[in-house]
Amino acid sequence: MEIKPYEQNSYTPVPSAFTKFRRNCVPWQFIRFIAINIKMTVLILKSHH
Amino acid sequence: MARVVILGGGVSGHTAATFLAKWLGKKHEVVVVTPNAQWNWIPSNIWVGVGGMSKQEVVFDLAPVYAKGGVVYRQAKALSIHPEGSKEEDKQFVTIEYTGQDKTGESEKITYDYLINATGPKLNFGATEGLGPDVGHTVSVCSAEHASHASDKLDELIAQMKSGEEKRILIGTGHGMCTCQGAAFEYTFNVDHKLREEGVRDKATITYISNEYELGDFGVAGMHIKLGGYVTSGKVFAESLYTERDVNWIKRAHVNKVEKGKVHYELLDGSQNEELFDFSMLIPPFGGVGLKAYDKAGEDITSKIFNPGGFMFVDADYSKGGAPYEDWDADDWPSYCQNQTYKNMYAVGIAFAPPHLISKPMKSPNGTPINPTPPRTGMPSAMMGKAVAQSLKDIILNNATEPTHSAKMSEIGAACVASAGKGIFSGSAVAMTMYPIIPNFKKYKYGRDLDGTFGEIGLAGHWVKHFLHFAFLWKAKLKPFWTLIPE
Numbered sequence: 001m002e003i004k005p006y007e008q009n010s011y012t013p014v015p016s017a018f019t020k021f022r023r024n025c026v027p028w029q030f031i032r033f034i035a036i037n038i039k040m041t042v043l044i045l046k047s048h049h
Numbered sequence: 050m051a052r053v054v055i056l057g058g059g060v061s062g063h064t065a066a067t068f069l070a071k072w073l074g075k076k077h078e079v080v081v082v083t084p085n086a087q088w089n090w091i092p093s094n095i096w097v098g099v100g101g102m103s104k105q106e107v108v109f110d111l112a113p114v115y116a117k118g119g120v121v122y123r124q125a126k127a128l129s130i131h132p133e134g135s136k137e138e139d140k141q142f143v144t145i146e147y148t149g150q151d152k153t154g155e156s157e158k159i160t161y162d163y164l165i166n167a168t169g170p171k172l173n174f175g176a177t178e179g180l181g182p183d184v185g186h187t188v189s190v191c192s193a194e195h196a197s198h199a200s201d202k203l204d205e206l207i208a209q210m211k212s213g214e215e216k217r218i219l220i221g222t223g224h225g226m227c228t229c230q231g232a233a234f235e236y237t238f239n240v241d242h243k244l245r246e247e248g249v250r251d252k253a254t255i256t257y258i259s260n261e262y263e264l265g266d267f268g269v270a271g272m273h274i275k276l277g278g279y280v281t282s283g284k285v286f287a288e289s290l291y292t293e294r295d296v297n298w299i300k301r302a303h304v305n306k307v308e309k310g311k312v313h314y315e316l317l318d319g320s321q322n323e324e325l326f327d328f329s330m331l332i333p334p335f336g337g338v339g340l341k342a343y344d345k346a347g348e349d350i351t352s353k354i355f356n357p358g359g360f361m362f363v364d365a366d367y368s369k370g371g372a373p374y375e376d377w378d379a380d381d382w383p384s385y386c387q388n389q390t391y392k393n394m395y396a397v398g399i400a401f402a403p404p405h406l407i408s409k410p411m412k413s414p415n416g417t418p419i420n421p422t423p424p425r426t427g428m429p430s431a432m433m434g435k436a437v438a439q440s441l442k443d444i445i446l447n448n449a450t451e452p453t454h455s456a457k458m459s460e461i462g463a464a465c466v467a468s469a470g471k472g473i474f475s476g477s478a479v480a481m482t483m484y485p486i487i488p489n490f491k492k493y494k495y496g497r498d499l500d501g502t503f504g505e506i507g508l509a510g511h512w513v514k515h516f517l518h519f520a521f522l523w524k525a526k527l528k529p530f531w532t533l534i535p536e
Contacts, residue, residue: 009292013277013285023477023507032509036480040464040513043482043501044535047432047461 051077051445054143054161056127056340058083058111060091060427061398062167063525064434064536070119071532072442079119080159084126084148087111088525089193092427092466093518095235097196098188098330099243100204101471104197107518109526118527123159124149127168127338130354132391133345141393163441166361166396167434170335173224179307180223180333186309187223187329190236199330203240206328210249216327219312221258223331225303225419228268229426230259233332234287235467240330241294242470242477250295256324257291258299258314258331260419262411264288268421270408272483273495274504280495286504290469290479299324301411303419304331319414335399335422337361353390361396364389365404374409379459379489381405385440385452386433395437398430407487428463429486431536432456459487462501466514469506478510 003010015023022028051073055066058081070079087108096102115122125145132141140160147155172191174181182188188199210216220237222230237257244250257264265271265283272283291298301317312324312331337359342351355361365383369376381404388394396402403423411420425433433456440452462484469477481504488496524534 003292008298009288012288012292014289014293024474026474026508029508029512032505032507033512036505036509036513039482039501039503041535043462043464043484046484046501047456 051162052080052160053077053163053165053441053445054080054082054159055165055167056082056143057167057169057398057400058085058088059167059169059398059430061400061430061434062165062169063088064431065165065167065397065438066115066120067118067525067527068435068438068532069441072438073445075119077445078121080121080123080161081115082123082125082127082143082145082159083111084124085111086124086149087193088114090518090522090525091191092514094190094193094196095232095239095468096471097193098190098199098203098236099239099471100200101239101243104193108193109522114526123147123157125152125157127340128156129341129343130164130166130394131343131345132164132354132394135343135345135347141391162393163445164394165434165437166340166394166400167398168338168340168400170399171338171359172333173336174333176226176334176336177224177304177307180304180331186307187331189333190232190330191332202328203243207244207247207249210244210252211247213252215252215254217325218253218255219258219324219326219329219331220255221299221302221331222260222421223304223307224334225260225315225417226422227260227332227334228422228424229332229335230261230267230421231424231465231467233257233259233330234267235469236330237296238290238294238467238469238477239471241296242472254297255295256297256299258302258304258312258324260302260421261300262317262408262420264291264298264300266408266421268408268424269483269486270488270496272497272502272504273499274502275499276504280499283504290506294469301419303413303417305417307331315413315415315417315419317411317413317419337400354388356402358402360402361388361394361400362390363387363396363401365402367402367404370405372405377405379485379487379491382457382459382487384455384457386437386456387452397433397437399425401425401433425458427465428536429456429458429461432461435536459485459489461485466510466517468511468514471511471515473512473515474508476508476511476515477506478514479504479506480510480513
């Protein structure tokens with residue numbers, strides 16, 4: 001991917017190598033899997049009336 | 050005995066039908082009228098569209114499931130509602146036309162005590178000339194059949210790329226009034242993922258085209274999340290992913306014509322433009338299914354029951370429809386999904402008429418509306434179906450006189466897991482929640498609760514989406530403990 005000044009993709013943040021590593025790091029993602037499920041469960045509980 | 054007739058067997062209708070049949074028992078009757086023989090877990094169509102799943106993995110036959118659940122099943126399309134009955138029939142009824150069960154083409158009247166309209170969308174490919182897989186030049190992932198066809202076309206394209214050809218891929222919304230940008234978003238990144246797996250990503254230019262004012266609007270006026278020490282717009286989050294995956298984007302676009310290999314579109318600034326493609330998946334706008342309504346004398350009262358788009362009026366504040374965006378309020382949205390003229394009628398999911406958009410209305414200098422319409426699919430759709438089922442249970446069994454359970458979109462949240470590629474260890478998805486769905490700027494500075502609104506990209510999101518695929522199919526098939534799986 002080439003980023004050139006003044007093109008649309010030159011104004012956006014892009015993930016660093018460490019961020020990309022974390023996104024596919026299985027132990028870390030297992031923790032995030034639990035965290036996402038907790039967040040979604042809380043959302044569901046708040047949404048039932 | 051009370052009879053509840055449910056028009057439509059998609060996410061909201063199926064949820065309402067299965068819970069009601071369980072709660073009401075054999076003393077009452079729950080009838081589902083749906084033209085389809087199979088139920089489709091639509092979110093996984095994205096994976097069918099890139100060959101990651103077969104069509105058979107995302108559908109199942111409805112008849113045995115409804116037989117098990119005690120639901121009376123009519124494979125038919127609903128034609129008209131008669132909420133006062135007719136000169137010949139005192140009781141309110143619907144007319145249907147069979148599409149299967151060896152009665153194709155036959156008509157029937159079904160009387161009801163309570164009616165739930167859960168008819169879902171009409172995929173309005175006709176709104177844009179040349180759009181769609183049947184008579185147009187683009188593919189679709191809106192149904193399992195469409196997705197399977199899209200996968201075949203993508204495979205042909207990949208074969209050509211493997212022989213050295215360079216190709217242009219265009220994915221997005223096929224009209225200025227589309228909703229469901231999430232599906233286009235997911236398909237974009239699944240196609241990107243597939244091309245990388247096949248080793249031909251360098252042969253493809255992928256462009257995303259959208260009617261959103263900014264990427265990340267998703268028809269809900271965007272959202273803010275806490276990210277990297279900032280409260281930041283979802284626009285930044287979305288654009289980052291497009292840049293990372295080397296996907297170009299065209300925003301504020303109304304596609305007005307599709308020719309073989311060429312899309313014509315108007316931008317919000319009024320300019321007319323063209324984009325060439327070798328493979329294109331564009332989402333169509335949604336419409337109501339075109340139900341008619343008649344009073345006892347046989348007079349057409351469709352406009353009293355449905356808005357011009359074919360969506361049923363419920364307990365929303367429709368007086369705000371023409372008001373400026375700044376005057377809209379979270380309370381404009383319906384609580385009980387109950388029609389106020391005929392209170393034994395309800396509409397859930399796509400079928401109810403929203404009081405107005407969620408995103409800010411925009412028009413080009415030529416007068417063309419270019420703005421996303423409100424999404425009412427997935428989780429909120431199922432929650433509406435269940436809330437109406439709970440209310441009807443209380444009305445039928447416990448003599449409640451008014452609905453008892455609400456699913457107001459300004460008081461419920463939504464979880465969305467947008468796949469960005471399939472694979473147990475190589476997959477990725479954007480996991481998002483927002484609370485509430487309708488921004489409430491009186492209550493929250495950014496319109497939503499930042500503790501209930503988040504987004505993150507990673508392998509864990511893919512695991513969640515894959516888990517939900519199995520969980521929701523398990524639930525829809527009424528397998529053991531299905532009621533424990535939330536909406």
